[in-house]
Amino acid sequence: MESSHTKDPVYSFNGDDDDDDDVDGIPTLIDDVLKPTTSIASKPSFAREEAKSEKGIVSNTEDAKAVFTIDGEGFDVILSEEKGKILWSPMSASGRKKSGRKLSGMLRGRRPSLAEKSTEDGVAMKYLFGVQVRRKPTTNNEKGLCQGIVLSMLERKHENFLREKTIFMEHPSEELCTTWEERIMAYIKSAHQRPQTVKLFFQPYAGAKTGRTMFQRTIYPLFQSAGISVDASEIVHSEYVKQAIAHLNFEDYDCIVCMGGDGTVSQVVDALMNRSQKEKGVDIKTGASAAAAPVPLGIIPTGRTNHVAFSLMGGIDPVTAALHIIYGHYQPVDVCSIITPEKTCRWGFNSQYGFAGQVLTYLKRYKSLGSKRVDASIIKALTKAKLRAYECEIEYIPAENQRKGEQIPCTTGCPICMEASKYGNVTDFSTDTVQELDPLNQSFTSNTSSVIDLPQDSPWKIVKGKYMNVGLFAIPGRTKMAPQGHSKYTHLSDGTVDLILVKETERKEFVRHLRRHSNSKNQNDFPFIEVVKAKEVRFRPRYPTGWNYNDHDFSEIKYQMEREGSQMQNQESMEVINDLERANSISTLDISDEDDDDDSDTEDKEPKPQMLGPQYRRTFTEIEVERRRKIARKKEEKQKAREESKMLSVWNIDNQPFKTLELDIKVHHGLLAICACGVSPHTEYEDVRATCLS
The missing domain is CATH 2.30.29.30 (Pleckstrin-homology domain (PH domain)/Phosphotyrosine-binding domain (PTB))
Incomplete structure (x- = not known):
């Protein structure tokens, strides 16, 4: 006989069960009104496939x-x-x-x-x-x-x-x-398609430093009662997760679990996504489409902020997170690739530059204050001497659907995320349409211009100006101080990031913007804030035009030699072009190797010995002048460092500092599955009083 239990979706918002009626009355995770009817079929199965019939589970055993x-x-x-x-x-x-x-x-x-x-x-x-x-x-x-x-x-x-x-x-x-x-x-x-073996990385010193006790007394007994085999590893140094995942066999595990704060989650996500690209042979730095993670990620929050777990579960309860992992509730999430000028790639969810970066730099200074250090850092960053706007140049590709009039938060069974997952990314702008100058190409003659403009239909938009904070949010970024999120209407899996630009304004207006993070009002409803949904963003800091600083490393002779060399190179290129115009064939060019032979003969000759005279001995006056110059140079360098610190900030990537300023950030739709089921649409939020902003 056939069972009434239908086959579970492989990759859905509501976990295991798709039954329309709850005949037993057991409280389920998902409200029946918002329960999706279809699963995301484009995602792979992360659990072991069991032998099932097409209509259900057939049992021949007696009761x-x-x-x-x-x-x-x-x-x-x-x-x-x-x-x-x-x-x-x-x-x-x-x-x-x-x-x-x-x-x-x-x-x-x-x-x-x-x-x-x-x-x-x-x-x-x-x-x-x-x-x-x-x-x-x-x-x-x-x-x-x-x-x-x-x-x-x-x-x-x-x-x-x-x-x-x-x-x-x-x-x-x-x-x-x-x-x-x-x-x-x-x-x-x-x-059910639930994980049977998991690899767990736990950080015992995250948050209140109770990770080891919580794992032994609470988390491990839950996994043991569910019959899940746990391979636990304690994180002993900063490179441990990267090294462990690089040599991990994903076929042996159904899920990768990290237990810790935002730093632990950032390390595991970065190592997991880089390993996925390496296995698929994808070079994300060249603009290729990224490969999805082969296994889902489980997050057990034990840190202080835990903005990733808070955004996906609506809370930071470790038992709730462990039960999501046990039941196999998978939520697809957008991930951002962050590429530096050195072509190094890391992965993250939320990135902020400006005020949020300054707050992060002061956290280490006030580490001895414990839980009060966040308030102290915000107060320090809001002082008149520290609060400032930063010159930035931002290029971005806007999304097709901006949804400016819609203010719908992302909850369980979100229709916007399901619609985006249904159609996926329509267009992928990964490279610029700029033609490279080739001096041997006959189409570039002496009558044409050497300046090549971008085509008129380029998808990139450019904004320049002074901004107090620049934020890119792929998830809402919920915390205790911002229970509805730093970006309340950001969706988890819609294939876009919310680019929030806070322009230069008065201090009291900026404080009003910060206060709205802790209540139900829209924190971006101000005339000095611009919100754009983007697919890809390029960020470049700008320096002021009048920079009063003596460059002691500058050499006039070296500069003139480099200038003459570039002029000679341009002249030789023009001669090649003129020869092509006269002959219209490359056969008339002189391509003999006589000059090369002469050069090789001169290189073989031994250099003539140089006669050295008696060594010059400096006077005490010259030594004193050189010493004073060194002191003056150190003072100028310190002054330069102070001025640069006022003009530049640091990046805050998932509550972790990142000092490289020039970044290329691109969002990838639904690459990572995290064990969660979203925030309940019936969640009631209470206004939080921020003592540091009162």
Whole structure:
């Protein structure tokens, strides 16, 4: 017979279940109103494929029946793999009459929840993620004395928070409990595409430095109850993640998990995406289309800000993040490639230049303040001596659909992200349409101009000016100080980034803009703020025209020699062009190697020895003059450094400092799958009071 359970989507917003009706009443992760009807078929499967029929799971085994004790009362329990349920009913008539009494023994040590009514008659096995035999340690038996089986499932604690729910069914038979455990676990593994083996990188010193204790007492027991094999590695130095992922065999793992703060997430994402490009032979620096990550990424937040996990889950609860990984809830996310002038590539989600970069530089200075260092850094950056605008030149390719009138936040089952995933990227502008000058090409004659202009239909737009902050957001960037995000209407997977340009304005107006991050008002609704949806951005800092500084490394003789050399090279190129015009053929050109032979003969000659006179001895006056010049030069260099610090800032890439200023940033649509299901549309936000801005 066929089961009512349908095949789970491989890569969807709502995880495992696509049933339209919740007959068992178990609280699900996704609201039925916003549940998507189709999955993203363009993404690969990240979990092991199990043998399934086209319509569902076919079971030929008979129903198992036994008597278990639940909350001190006897129940007839039926394990029906055909229906995919575990049903129970009280044995005594008095138990049936006690309708007001709940099965309080199902939630050991926890307060009763609204989901208890759903487990009065049974539970659907599709909601379970683990089953274990509970044993009592004894001296005679190594395994211990069998007490029963424990069913593990989840329930909703809040709109965006989940917790584990356990149901304990007592029975003394070791053979019976082991058989039930094997059958239930086999059904769970065959009915769902969930990870079975994970590679976990955890940073024990992130945030409150409780990562090791939390992993041992909370996270690892959850994975163990779900039957997931965990290969855990502690991050011991800054290059550890990069080296480990470079030699990792992705076929051995169903998911890569990082446990830490924003720095840990940035390291894992950077190493994972670079390894993916290397395996596919993609050179992202040349403008080629990037390759997607072969395995999904799980994030267990234990840091201070955790803006990536907050943006995808609506909170920073480690248990909720672990349950998303266990159930295999995958959310596609846009990732940005960041290329420097040295052609080095790194990956990230959000990037900011200006005020946000200055705040990040002051965090190390106030590290001793603990949790108050963020407020102290913001106050320092807002002082009149530090708050300033920066000269920038920004080139960008605008997206086709700007959606200026729409202000729709990204939530679970977002229609904008689903529409973008359906059609994908239509156009990929990766290279400039600039023709290179070739002096041997006959089309470039002496009558033509040497200046080559960009074509009129170039997709690039250029803006120049003074900006107090430049932000590029691929995700909303939610934090405790900005619960709705630094960019409230940025979507997770629409193939664009929000380019937010905060122009030069008064200090009080800029503070008003910052205060709106902590309330429900639109922080970008100001005349000095411009928001553009872009696909690719090029950023270049600008220096003032009047720069009063003596360059001691400048040599007039060297400059004149380089200038004459360039003029001679241009003259030779023009002679070649004139010869082509006169002869209209390359056969009349003198291409003999006589001059080369003469040059080789001169090179073979030994240099003549130079006669050296007596060594000149400097006077004390000359030594003193040179010493004073060195002192003056050091003062000028310090003055130059101070002036440059006022004119330039640093990049804040995912709350990590990045000192290279000239960057080329390009967004890639849905390259990475992260274990999450988005923010609930019913989330209620409360205004946060920022003490540093009051």
